[in-house]
Amino acid sequence: MAAKTIIAPSILAADFARLGEEARAVEAAGADWLHVDVMDGHFVPNITLGPDVVKALRPHVKIPFDVHLMIAPVDPFLEAFRAAGADIISVHPESGSHLNRTLKRIRELGAKAGVVFNPSTDPSVIQWMMDDVDLILGLSIKPAFGGKSFMTSQLKKIETLRAMIDATGRDIPLEVDGGVTPETAPRCIAAGATALVAGTAVFRGGPDKYAANIAALRG
Numbered sequence: 001m002a003a004k005t006i007i008a009p010s011i012l013a014a015d016f017a018r019l020g021e022e023a024r025a026v027e028a029a030g031a032d033w034l035h036v037d038v039m040d041g042h043f044v045p046n047i048t049l050g051p052d053v054v055k056a057l058r059p060h061v062k063i064p065f066d067v068h069l070m071i072a073p074v075d076p077f078l079e080a081f082r083a084a085g086a087d088i089i090s091v092h093p094e095s096g097s098h099l100n101r102t103l104k105r106i107r108e109l110g111a112k113a114g115v116v117f118n119p120s121t122d123p124s125v126i127q128w129m130m131d132d133v134d135l136i137l138g139l140s141i142k143p144a145f146g147g148k149s150f151m152t153s154q155l156k157k158i159e160t161l162r163a164m165i166d167a168t169g170r171d172i173p174l175e176v177d178g179g180v181t182p183e184t185a186p187r188c189i190a191a192g193a194t195a196l197v198a199g200t201a202v203f204r205g206g207p208d209k210y211a212a213n214i215a216a217l218r219g
Contacts, residue, residue: 139177202217
C-alpha cells in the first residue's frame with residue numbers, strides 16, 4: 001500500500017486576521033505539515049512574513065513547520081527561523097553562494113534541509129550533493145503569488161527528481177507547490193510527488209470545508 005500523501009496547507013492563503021485559529025483548524029482537519037512561504041520583496045517581488053510570525057504561530061499546532069525561504073542572501077536568516085520553530089527549512093540554489101554550506105548549516109541548527117526548484121532551475125544543481133538534502137520542493141508556478149495556474153511542463157521535472165531520489169535509496173520527500181488542486185494533485189503524485197503544498201485549494205470555503213478539501217487532494 002502506498003504511503004499517504006503529505007498535505008502541507010500554505011498559511012499564505014489563510015485569513016491573516018486569524019492565523020492562529022486557521023493553523024489549528026487545518027491541523028484538526030488532517031494537515032500533516034504547515035507550509036510557510038517567506039518572501040523578501042527582493043528575491044521575489046512580494047513581501048510576506050518573518051520569523052516573529054512563525055514564532056507566534058508555533059505554539060498553536062504540533063505539526064511540523066515547513067518553511068520555504070524566498071530570501072537572498074538566505075544564510076543570515078537561517079538561525080532566526082530555526083529559533084522561531086521551523087522544522088524544515090528550504091532554500092533556493094540561487095539564494096546564496098554555496099548551497100552545500102547552507103544545507104549543512106540548516107542541519108547543524110537541528111532542522112531538515114530542503115532545496116527548492118524554480119520552474120527554470122535544472123535538477124542537476126543537486127546531482128552531486130543528494131546526501132545533504134532532506135526535502136526537495138518543485139515549484140509548478142512562478143514563485144511570489146498564489147492562485148496561479150499549474151505549469152504542466154514541471155511534471156517531467158518531478159519525474160526527474162523522483163528518479164534522482166530513488167537512486168539514493170533514501171526516503172526524501174518530494175514536494176510540489178503551485179496550482180495544486182484536486183485535478184492537478186493526481187498528476188503530481190503520478191509523477192512521483194509524495195508531498196503537496198496547497199493554499200486556495202485547502203482554505204477555500206472556510207474551516208468547515210478544510211477536512212474535505214484536504215481529503216480531495218489526497219484522492
